[in-house]
Amino acid sequence: MSGDGSPAKMRWSIERRLEFIEFRLFWEGRVNRSDLVDFFGISVPQASADLGRYQEVAKQNLAYDKRAKSYLVTREFKPVLLELDAQRYLAQLRLIANGILPKEESWLGWVPPYATVPSIARSVDPVKLRKVLDVIRTGSAIHVEYQSLSRPDPLWRWLTPHALAFDGFRWHVRAWCHTRNRFQDFVFARMLSFDETRPDQINAEHDIEWQRFLTFRIGPHPDLETAKRNAIELDYGMQQGEISVETRISLSFYFMHRFGLDIDPKDVQPERQHIVLLNREEIDEAQKRARKETAALASGYIHKKMRNRMIGYDVYLLERLSGTM
Structure with a gap:
């Protein structure tokens, strides 16, 4: 621990495991070696060492219970590594419900009964996404076949994307439209196909x-x-x-x-x-x-x-x- 009372600088992988320990202690009231072994794929001795490190950082936060064979949270618990955030916990539930995050990859051990209102997926083609990212990264324009709501048939137009945006339901590409001569949003799913690219100075x-x-x-x-x-x-x-x-x-x-x-x-x-x-x-x-x-x-x-x-x-x-x- 450093002189100001904060944890001394350590390797990122160790820091993540200590944060995991604190997360489980607060949200589930307990943590043991098998939790670390199962989630991170480390050895039992390494898990024991991590729990020992956490005790050095925040001894007041946990106490070993021989009957439960686990470290239990104490009444004196105060977070030292994480900023407690209910949204982080609930976001993991939503990601699991939407099939984005497998349960075994979340930090949740015990999962409460829960349900979410289903969302209608707005798909984004990964190949198209990669292409747009390349164009943004290189500051280029790209020829796009786009299906708008205002026209019955798709139209080829030059776009110079500079950012991505999510409106709460679907992803957009923020771009300069060379047809309309203005910045506007283009729905990813309506980008039907891409053609050539060229340098641009917008x-x-x-x-x-x-x-x-x-x-x-x-x-x-x-x-x-x-x-x-x-x-x-x-x-x-x-x-x-x-x-x-x-x-x-x-x-x-x-x-x-x-x-x-x-x-x-x-x-x-x-x-x-x-x-x-x-x-x-x-x-x-x-x-x-x-x-x-x-x-x-x-x-x-x-x-x-x-x-x-x-x-x-x-x-x-x-x-x-x-x-x-």
Whole structure:
């Protein structure tokens, strides 16, 4: 242990095993050597050594019970390696339920009875994902056959991706569209096929809607009865009747739609829409301002692209004329 009372620097693999010990102690109240042996595939002596190391770091957190043949959590338990987070525990349950994380790969030993509302999977082709990642990494544009909702047939267009985004239900590619001359989101699953790539100079810093964040102030529906308002405030952990949530401007539409914040409270019954947006005018103004700034910054790129096209066309004409002389 270091002089300031924190654990001394150690190898990552050992640190992970000590964190595992602390995780099991807090959430399940016990841990033993076989837990470490089974999960990490280490030897029994190594597991004993890890438990000994943890005792050196946090002796007050566990005590060996001969009858249970396990180390049990003590009333004096205080985490020294992990920041206790209920979301981390519950997230593992969700991942197991969705088939993303095999139970044996989670840190959960005993799993409580639980159920989750099923989600409809939005598939992402791993080969296409790898291709998009390559294009983002190299700062290139890619020719994509894309099926939009506004057209009956797919359209080939050049895109310059610079980021990935998840809206709570599906993954998008954030990209400059060379057809519409603007930054926008493209649903991964609607990218039907890819063609060639080429270098591109679009500056992702000019995507103000991506670069800038908004803070949403959210509170209970004003027409809820007092008891129901109190319940909603508890549900969302509100302080003084509201919570603040930050998100990128480019994701704000999805955020508002997902939680019903895009609906005017006057147009919906409070029993159906428990929470409302408290700073709607501020959000609307910030969204409009970001779109305007993005368009202004992108105009230089558009003009440069058009100028290069004109220069290229002039060169083409000169070559044709010189060839006929």
